[in-house]
Amino acid sequence: MLWIISSLVFILLRIAPGDPVDAILGTRANELARESLRIKLGLDKPLINQYLEYLNHLIHGNLGTSLSTQEPVKEIISKALPASMELAIVAILIALLLGCLIGFLGAVRPEGKIDLLGRIFGIGTYALPPFWAAMLIQIIFAVLLGWFPIGARLPPGAIPPPPVTGFLLVDSILNKNIEIIFSSIKHLILPSVTLGILLSGIFSRSLRLNLEEVLKKDYIEAAKSRGINDSGILLKHALPNTMLPILTITGLTVSSLIGGALLIEITFSWPGIALGLKEAINQRDYPVVQGIVVIISSLVVMISVAIDIAIAYIDPRVSY
């Protein structure tokens, strides 16, 4: 699977119009300068040689060097990926909390006011274009009210703690740097809440529908006839059975977010992997694009396997 993805990325990048030499030198450089840079970057070699070299390096864990900055791709990814993951994890937690709460309250009182508002909220989050929602939230809470910083991971002038995990919040806790801990939380709130709200719709709708379905099952009727009270039925019998699809959706959402939430990262100047990938594509920085795609694909595969294992563990009906 990973071989197919990495080969496809390699081919697609070479087919796409645009030349990394142009991106580095500009269009004005003379032929000699262009040719010498092409040789230096190894772009003069036949495509098949470039491909075999790329695969050989990949097998040995070498993702290559950025064409534009000459920085190892591993380093570029190790700096950007934790930022995206930090944002994704907090956003998913917010989405789960908010979505499940709205969905649960809606299912408890079907067709009630909360259910109606929950439905509107769910549809609204689907319909809202992420960039527009992000800009709106940024304008209201950062520009007009001034409650939160406008973007980035830290305020200007703040020096981040030495990276241990790459997760700024964790690193600043490890470093016991109180000011950076609070600054990083403050900078994380707007982008993660925006992303969390946008993702919560799918959880609320899913939980609401699944819970409604489960509540009609025979074993719920049986529980009622045994005299178990409503909250007991909901919490002990219905809710655990609705969590399986939620777990699957969580896995898929986390997978999609591992590649970064591009529009959120751009709006809040969040230095994540998606922003890095966008810039690398613009510059036709082949090794960076290839490296990011391979790493993201690997993580997606790993998360999918982990989710499958978790489902098999939770649900005795599922076996592999």
Place this chain on the structure above:
Amino acid sequence: MIKLNYIKNILNISGILLILFQLSCVQYKKRENIIVASAGKIESLDPAQANTIRTLQILSALGDTLYKINKKGNLYPSLAKDLPKISKNGLLIDIPLKENISFHDGSTFNAEAMAFSLNRFREIGTLNYLLNDKVEGIEVKDEFTIRIKLKKPSSSIKSLLTSVNLTPVSPNSYSNYKDSFNSKNFVGTGPYFLKSFNSSQQIIKPFKNYWGEKPQNKGIDFINYSNSSTLFGAIKTKQVDVLIANSIADMHRLSLDIMVNKDKLNSGEGPPTSIGYITFKSNNIPLSNQNLRKALSYTIDRKLISQRVSFGTREPLYSIAPPQFYKKEFSPWPSYEPKIARKLLKEEGYCENNILNIPLTFRSTVPADKNLALIWQEQIKRDLSDCLKLTLNGVESTTVYDQLSKGSFEAVILDWTGDFSDPIAYLAPLLSCTQIKNNTCLKGESVFSGSFWGDKKVQELLEISEEREGESRLNTFIKIEQLADQGSSYLPVWLIRPKAWSLKNISHPEFSGNGLIILKNLKRD
């Protein structure tokens, strides 16, 4: 038990309040450094690799160049002691250097260090062709004199020596980087030294042993945001002190200017450094017909377009090189005259049930280009719908640059910023051509710019200009512009001035002659 819970609750609430209090305090801590914001990341601080305005901006504070250009466009020595001494045949240039200057690492600046830096740029610099096209070799004449051997006389070399890319670096600190880039560090002679670097934030502090005028601030924090609205919001909410205009949307520029007019912000402008223009492909029908290209140059209402696209912040342009170089009123390209355009089109058999259709390409990633294309299209619909039609085509920037020299675009909207402050840095990249056949350029920069237009007289004058100085040199450029207007393979549209805004408690941003903010002059009241 109840009392214990009560105490627990009190402690919890106090904890939350403490966190909120702490959160609200962090942002408003008194700043020592001045925070300067711009768009985009800075990936490398190696002058041999720098090619973006934002990188050149920070390098201009960390390093010095041999010469600098003042606001009036005149050259003055910086690290050099005096103006260059040029041999009679124009092939040898001796530059005396100032003494008692030290690098940030404590080592001495001398001719060895300057030669090391220039040769390093010639070897690995991404823009090394700028120097290699002119320079045969660089030698150390004595401890404080450097000698540049030229391949042929070049009057533009002096302006080239003002380029931030040629700022000297310490041979001591760069001994392991003779033939590779040192992206994350910089050791030069400038008024500031680099305190910390990452791609989205750079901190610089005043260098105590700086030889020249000391900075008027305690340091600069550069921060890089990824989009215009964040930058705009950042200065509006006073989260940054100074905002540099590169990549600021025209709408936000207008809002910032309104804030300046209401005395809520300060602003400063530099001399125009970027031009916006349209290239016409001249080696294929229909635009191989010079009359049609000429007709097109009469169809554009620059004033209207400037107003609609940029709310008047981009100045209409009627020459290829920014007009400040000519030091007088000079507008070779014609202004908006739809009647003349119609006459020319009629002469070529259009306008009577025969509409000339021109595909106009714009970079889809540049909003101003798209707006220019849309407004020009509508303007032509209004004035010349029976003669001319523009079909718009948005293409991603990288693809546009890749396809330019392949002749893929009949007409394409582009922009250009000169590599150094000299008319030739604008004229040569668009007009230079080394192999010409019937006014078609077969080999040269005109091919890379997508026009394929070549003129032997223009090429001859470009070469002659390198041997001339002063008024005579300027007159040569004026002739080149006039010939380029006759050829009409380019249509200059607008000029873009570098601009910056600062909070009221920060001084007005001042610009150097090459369009970069003089950071050491920024001060907090």
